[in-house]
Amino acid sequence: MTEEEFDAFYASAFPRLVGQLYALTGDHGEAQDVVQEAFVRAWDRRASFLAESAPEAWIRTVAMRLAVSRWRRARRWLELVRHHPPADRTPGPGPEHTVLVEALRKLPEAQRQAVVLHHLCDLSIEQIAVETGSPAGTVKARLSRGRAALARLLSPGESADEDEREGSHV
Template sequence: MTEDEFYAFYASAFPRLVGQLFAMTGDHGEAQDVVQEAFVRAWDRRSDFLADEAPEAWIRTVATRLAVSRWRRARRWLELVRRTPPEAHTPGPGPEHAALVEALRQLPEVQRIAIVLHHLCDLSVEQVASETGAPLGTVKARLTRGRAALAGHLGEKEDGRVR
């Protein structure tokens, strides 16, 4: 099958196959996905399609198998989720976390990035320098200034007095 013949076959068969797979799966998006995947697989073997007597049947069979495989995978995932119940209660961020986030927001962006990468992401100073593209000395200065600014922001009470 030439490329032009394949494109013509695709244009005529795709809507019909999607309709058939939609009837099988009950999900139009899923039907489109599996039929498209089947056509991608057929593209790689389009030269053999001339020998095939029913290329549309081949596409439908591949698409059906893909849909069944996806359904089985989803069912196994659901069974796994049902066996592993979620925690009864997942606590939200505490007041310390909210205070830290608020203090970080008040820092200049370059200092905030350096602080987060070094202290929260646990990167070395050298790794922070590599990731940000800043010289090593600049990263060290940003960390020093950022920590000092954070201490100031976190050490103040709402009325402005130092704790």
Template structure:
């Protein structure tokens, strides 16, 4: 089968085979995928297809087998997933993390961004400046003021124990 003959065969048979596989699978996208894959495999053996005298039947058989194989793989995957217990829920943030986030929200955005980039993302002062487009000196001021503000928000008066300390001093 020449390339031109194969192209004509493909143009004539693809819609028909897709319709047949759609009826078989119930999924048009899946039908198109398996028929396309079957034609790719047919291309590799196009010279032998002429000798078979039933190239469309060969492509249909390959497409059906591909569809069944995909269905079996999906079924096995579902069985495995059903047999696997769901993962344990991840614990939420601790009280210290919650207090830090609440305190960060009280800072002006430029200070908060500088603090987060420098202390939580481990950026150098120069990297923070590059990221924000601010001069290095400005970043140093934002970090200094931000740390001072955080210290005020996170400092606890010993007379009033916060709920996150869970009943006592952290020693």
């Protein structure tokens, strides 16, 4: 079968086969996909394809088998999910995490950035200085003040309001 003959066959048979497979699957997009896949498989064997006595029947059979195979695969997946629902792989933050984030939010931005980069991102003082464009001494001071403020915010029994009333400045 030449390329032109195959193109003509495709143009005439594709809409009809999609309609037939749509009736089988109930999904127009799925019908188009399986018919297209069947035509791709026919293209791969186009040299002997015209020797087939009923090329449209061959395409239809392949497309139906593809549709049934996809349906079975989807059904197996659905049964698997019903019996073994996917585990929640990302647990929510614990109460400690929430308290820490809330305390970090209360710090001035420069202190918060220094504390996070040093303690959570494991950057050195020098790396933080380069990343923030601040002198190393400034980074050290921000870390010191940030740690002290966090200690006050996270210590039980004391609140930031009491610290403010006592005249401490963060």
